[in-house]
Amino acid sequence: MEMMEKDAVLLKLAERLKAHGSWCGETHIQKSTYLLQEMLHVPLGFEFILYKHGPFSFELKDEIAEMRADTLLTWQEQPAPYGDSLIVAPLGTQMLESLKSDISPYDAQIEFVAEIINNRGVKDLEKLATAFYVRNTCGEIPPEEQVKKLCQFKPHITSDDARLAVQEIDRIISNTKAMG
Amino acid sequence: MKLKNEHEIRDPIHVFIHMNSDERRILDSPPIQRLRHIHQLALTSYVYPGASHTRFEHSIGTMEVATRIYDIVTDDSHNKYSDLTIDKSFDRQYWRRVIRLAALLHDIGHSPFSHAPEGLFPTGWNHERMTREIITSGYLDSLCRDLKIQADDVALLAVGPEKSDKKVVKNLEAILSEIIIGDSFGADRIDYLLRDSYHSGVAYGKFDHYRLIETLRILPKYYEDSEEPALGIEVGGLQSAEALLLARYFMFSQLYFHPIRRIYDIHLLDFLRVFLKGGKFPTEVDEYLKFTDNEIMTGIYAAYRDPKNPAHVYAKRIVERKHFKVLYSRNPIDIAKTTEAGKAIFEAACDKFGEDKIRYDPYVQKGSDVTFPVLEKDGRIVSSRMKSEVLNTLPVVKIDTVYVEPGLEETAKRWLKKEREGIIASKEMKK
Numbered sequence: 247m248e249m250m251e252k253d254a255v256l257l258k259l260a261e262r263l264k265a266h267g268s269w270c271g272e273t274h275i276q277k278s279t280y281l282l283q284e285m286l287h288v289p290l291g292f293e294f295i296l297y298k299h300g301p302f303s304f305e306l307k308d309e310i311a312e313m314r315a316d317t318l319l320t321w322q323e324q325p326a327p328y329g330d331s332l333i334v335a336p337l338g339t340q341m342l343e344s345l346k347s348d349i350s351p352y353d354a355q356i357e358f359v360a361e362i363i364n365n366r367g368v369k370d371l372e373k374l375a376t377a378f379y380v381r382n383t384c385g386e387i388p389p390e391e392q393v394k395k396l397c398q399f400k401p402h403i404t405s406d407d408a409r410l411a412v413q414e415i416d417r418i419i420s421n422t423k424a425m426g
Numbered sequence: 427m428k429l430k431n432e433h434e435i436r437d438p439i440h441v442f443i444h445m446n447s448d449e450r451r452i453l454d455s456p457p458i459q460r461l462r463h464i465h466q467l468a469l470t471s472y473v474y475p476g477a478s479h480t481r482f483e484h485s486i487g488t489m490e491v492a493t494r495i496y497d498i499v500t501d502d503s504h505n506k507y508s509d510l511t512i513d514k515s516f517d518r519q520y521w522r523r524v525i526r527l528a529a530l531l532h533d534i535g536h537s538p539f540s541h542a543p544e545g546l547f548p549t550g551w552n553h554e555r556m557t558r559e560i561i562t563s564g565y566l567d568s569l570c571r572d573l574k575i576q577a578d579d580v581a582l583l584a585v586g587p588e589k590s591d592k593k594v595v596k597n598l599e600a601i602l603s604e605i606i607i608g609d610s611f612g613a614d615r616i617d618y619l620l621r622d623s624y625h626s627g628v629a630y631g632k633f634d635h636y637r638l639i640e641t642l643r644i645l646p647k648y649y650e651d652s653e654e655p656a657l658g659i660e661v662g663g664l665q666s667a668e669a670l671l672l673a674r675y676f677m678f679s680q681l682y683f684h685p686i687r688r689i690y691d692i693h694l695l696d697f698l699r700v701f702l703k704g705g706k707f708p709t710e711v712d713e714y715l716k717f718t719d720n721e722i723m724t725g726i727y728a729a730y731r732d733p734k735n736p737a738h739v740y741a742k743r744i745v746e747r748k749h750f751k752v753l754y755s756r757n758p759i760d761i762a763k764t765t766e767a768g769k770a771i772f773e774a775a776c777d778k779f780g781e782d783k784i785r786y787d788p789y790v791q792k793g794s795d796v797t798f799p800v801l802e803k804d805g806r807i808v809s810s811r812m813k814s815e816v817l818n819t820l821p822v823v824k825i826d827t828v829y830v831e832p833g834l835e836e837t838a839k840r841w842l843k844k845e846r847e848g849i850i851a852s853k854e855m856k857k
Contacts, residue, residue, distance in 0.1 A: 296594040297587050299654055304588040312790045315824035316765040330811045337762060367651035399594055402653045
């Protein structure tokens, strides 16, 4: 995917996250991009490792910084105690408009992810995205093994919460199949 | 007679730096001594003559700062949220030895002239990968064993999660590597800003690092509805954190991204592409470590004195300071039309004057994250962005510069004045 097209996908994602009531901080963009790329196969080409709040891409972090430098994205203050949101700036809206048809093949995937992320907090996203990371990278292992792995990777997540996240990821994957 | 086990090194930034005899043996090993011959800021001394300091002194300084941070953030008397204990087996003394060594070795894989020739590593390689290779190679692995530490732990903290080969990074490892190479308060950053400022004579890089370090804490990011620990600060240290991040912004805009400083990096690259075998650095550790600034400078002068040398033209640009001149730089009016204005002008200028006569330098400041937890006096933990107007308005520095050969400067400027709007319009984003 060309750089401008990739930026347009990220802008669209930020726009749709906000429309679905997401607080849309940097962590929300990180986790939703991970799902978009790895679960829904949108070819963004970012490399993710398990790091801050679950799957994390340093390349994506740099890309977001560059988009801020280009005034495509900007910070918007949120009421206490929350961190700030990343919102699409006027130049970003202009870019989205001009590349609308180029990125339209990904519209359904972006919408699907924005619906999943909805108004979830970071804690919730960390569980969900890490549960999918386990599923995506540890091969075919039974659900209870997935729970164990998740708790091993993120010791501050309880096994009950991990179990719920593993079950939810199962449901979400089934829904992606319904998307076709 | 008992031999002295503690040693002191005089340093212009940190005054005295202490190390024990085992660490001193590592300091005296050839891979670290090599850093005495690698300039911290490549050919920056061609613009700021005082900037002739080396990676060697920066490495020792980073070790000192990392130790001070580590001692503060792992001291339970300071930490209400001692989240390092998330890892039940946390061994404070072990990781202190590891972090000191990782900080000392964090730049050991740098090529001659530091960052400038980073693009001349073979595919899949960079200076961080060389750092890992050297730390885990025979040179240092046995010295690590003498210190009773694992070379792999040192390598991970030295290069950080981004450049390590680990796919899963534990909270403990993430925090400890943040102490060395973190975006907000990393020891590497603290030392290079202070040291580069001191040597270049650019005063913008100074800030109250004593106050900053005293107030660093490990804090959960409750404001993100998360318990994951991160390196944060007590509210009383917020102004010194702002001063660090402002210093970084000014140092990037005034020194690191100075257009003449940057063009010397490009001229050096042009020379090295011809000088190095196959145009790339070797990746075999012994061969790689043979290269320092001295070997390259000798090569530059040899090529300069021999007009038949294929690298003569590039050597001459450096030796006689006949660097390319700025034809175009990024500006907000053009960015409002397209983010690719510089690229468009570069391509058009190449078509007009030939690729040999034009150089292009697009670059964005990395590691610009300024979000970290702040501990309020009443015990609440909030985001730094909520507490600081300064951090909220701090821009990311980006450059997008096109250069032209000195003899063509006036002609090219006239050409650009005439063609500029048409060239940019060809890449313009539709309204």
